[in-house]
Amino acid sequence: MNRGTFAIRAALAALCCAATALVPGARAAPSRLESEIEQRLRAHIDMLASDAFEGREPGTEGEAKTLRYLGREWFDIGLVSGTNDPGHEWFAPVTLVAREPASSTAQFRRARRPVYVDPEGVLMLTSGKRSLVRDAPLLFVGKAQDVDFTRAELAGRVAVLLDGDVEGGARQNALLGQGASAVLTVLDGERTLEEVAARRRRSGYALADDSLGGDLEGFVTREAMVALLKGSKHSLDGLERLAAEPGFTPLALDITASLEATTSETTIRTHNLIGKIPGRRSGAGAVLFVAHWDHFGNCGEETAEDRICNGAIDNASGVAALTEIARLLVRGKEPDRDIYFLATTAEELGLLGAHAFAENPPLPLDQIVAAFNIDSVAIAPAGTPVAIVGRGMTALDPLVEKVARREHIKVVPGDEANEYVKRQDGWAMLKHDIPTVMVTTAYGEIALMRAFFDGDYHRPSDDLSHPLELGGAVRDVRLGVALGRWFADVERVPGPVPPEGKAPPSPQGN
Numbered sequence: 220m221n222r223g224t225f226a227i228r229a230a231l232a233a234l235c236c237a238a239t240a241l242v243p244g245a246r247a248a249p250s251r252l253e254s255e256i257e258q259r260l261r262a263h264i265d266m267l268a269s270d271a272f273e274g275r276e277p278g279t280e281g282e283a284k285t286l287r288y289l290g291r292e293w294f295d296i297g298l299v300s301g302t303n304d305p306g307h308e309w310f311a312p313v314t315l316v317a318r319e320p321a322s323s324t325a326q327f328r329r330a331r332r333p334v335y336v337d338p339e340g341v342l343m344l345t346s347g348k349r350s351l352v353r354d355a356p357l358l359f360v361g362k363a364q365d366v367d368f369t370r371a372e373l374a375g376r377v378a379v380l381l382d383g384d385v386e387g388g389a390r391q392n393a394l395l396g397q398g399a400s401a402v403l404t405v406l407d408g409e410r411t412l413e414e415v416a417a418r419r420r421r422s423g424y425a426l427a428d429d430s431l432g433g434d435l436e437g438f439v440t441r442e443a444m445v446a447l448l449k450g451s452k453h454s455l456d457g458l459e460r461l462a463a464e465p466g467f468t469p470l471a472l473d474i475t476a477s478l479e480a481t482t483s484e485t486t487i488r489t490h491n492l493i494g495k496i497p498g499r500r501s502g503a504g505a506v507l508f509v510a511h512w513d514h515f516g517n518c519g520e521e522t523a524e525d526r527i528c529n530g531a532i533d534n535a536s537g538v539a540a541l542t543e544i545a546r547l548l549v550r551g552k553e554p555d556r557d558i559y560f561l562a563t564t565a566e567e568l569g570l571l572g573a574h575a576f577a578e579n580p581p582l583p584l585d586q587i588v589a590a591f592n593i594d595s596v597a598i599a600p601a602g603t604p605v606a607i608v609g610r611g612m613t614a615l616d617p618l619v620e621k622v623a624r625r626e627h628i629k630v631v632p633g634d635e636a637n638e639y640v641k642r643q644d645g646w647a648m649l650k651h652d653i654p655t656v657m658v659t660t661a662y663g664e665i666a667l668m669r670a671f672f673d674g675d676y677h678r679p680s681d682d683l684s685h686p687l688e689l690g691g692a693v694r695d696v697r698l699g700v701a702l703g704r705w706f707a708d709v710e711r712v713p714g715p716v717p718p719e720g721k722a723p724p725s726p727q728g729n
């Protein structure tokens with residue numbers, strides 16, 4: 220090194236320190252621990268977001284590789300299986316089913332004679348595998364608003380309902396719930412049969428154990444309904460007028476219907492990965508950390524050169540952070556409570572792995588004192604404050620803020636980040652009354668997250684082709700570790716955190 224460079228360096232160093240003093244939130248050089256965390260995060264992400272992992276799609280070789288890698292890491296760190304199921308150590312099976320309408324038939328008779336209706340004008344659907352009725356009489360129910368039906372009125376009948384552009388399927392479900400064999404909705408307004416059909420085709424995956432309704436629901440175009448009523452006592456116009464009159468009562472039509480719908484199923488067998496650090500005090504509850512391992516597999520345009528959606532940020536970065544939080548917590552002193560680590564499947568298909576965990580949990584859900592989700596954390600630079608996604612939805616906020624203060628990490632006020640609360644596994648946990656928040660730098664400077672959503676998010680370009688910013692992720696890991704220690708400590712957090720307004724039980728007891 221020559222003197223000249225030395226002088227420049229010295230000047231730069233002075234500039235640097237002056238800047239540190241003047242700019243609030245300016246960052247100090249990373250500590251050795253922080254450098255180690257960053258290195259390890261990068262190694263996990265480089266592995267999980269490599270093309271070899273094929274975009275980590277549930278049910279594919281990409282899943283097998285992902286779970287082998289994470290399972291091995293977690294085992295080496297010193298976690299134990301957290302499934303609490305000797306039949307399925309580490310990997311909790313989750314079965315997903317996508318259902319699509321397969322066939323639809325509708326035949327009508329008047330005085331036992333067939334009445335021709337254009338098959339293109341009627342669409343029958345079922346949420347089950349197959350559902351049918353034979354020669355059931357049609358009962359016109361108008362718009363079925365503010366009408367109470369008796370079971371006897373509807374039982375064994377096909378309720379014919381005017382759509383009237385009333386959103387949602389509440390009326391149809393009510394009629395089925397009150398005993399109708401099927402509901403046939405007349406599309407008398409804006410929506411078309413094609414739109415109804417397209418919506419059903421797009422319904423996507425669900426958990427396989429969601430109860431299979433055997434309901435039978437149909438839609439008929441206005442033209443087809445007019446054709447069906449030709450030769451009847453009532454025209455469609457006439458029925459609409461009757462339905463609009465005060466005191467309207469359901470009206471039997473002189474028509475019977477044989478209706479059938481079938482559904483085809485595609486099944487995916489996939490897994491949640493669950494590990495834990497056993498606490499010293501069994502029965503003292505648990506802390507839960509969550510991050511989804513899955514992504515989309517191939518999601519680029521058919522013709523694109525790179526079709527693999529590697530999900531480097533979403534969510535290789537999150538499972539990397541989850542893994543490093545686990546490593547650092549194992550290194551610390553034995554916690555009072557169990558600390559669970561859950562890598563969920565099928566987040567991208569609708570938070571399904573998180574729902575599966577909550578519906579078939581390895582521990583009673585009310586034992587979970589606090590849960591922290593980690594999703595897409597490679598966003599913000601070092602020194603970024605953290606936001607609480609889910610702020611105000613649990614009683615955890617003041618405790619999270621306290622722990623952050625002790626770590627000298629600023630928490631941004633307000634609940635702007637809650638705009639995204641439904642787009643992450645924490646939402647599924649909240650729906651099952653598990654107190655869950657996402658505490659992260661990724662939403663601490665929300666413009667950075669918005670830029671990601673507008674850019675590489677769910678595209679093949681969320682990959683390793685550009686260097687990832689991990690400064691904020693390192694901070695997330697450090698804070699995650701501190702939160703884990705705090706909430707796993709029965710002195711600090713004596714029991715389930717009560718909703719705001721109620722004082723927590725005193726740690727001293729009595």
Ligand SMILES: [Zn+2]
Nearest residue numbers: 533534567677
């Ligand atoms: Zn995503």
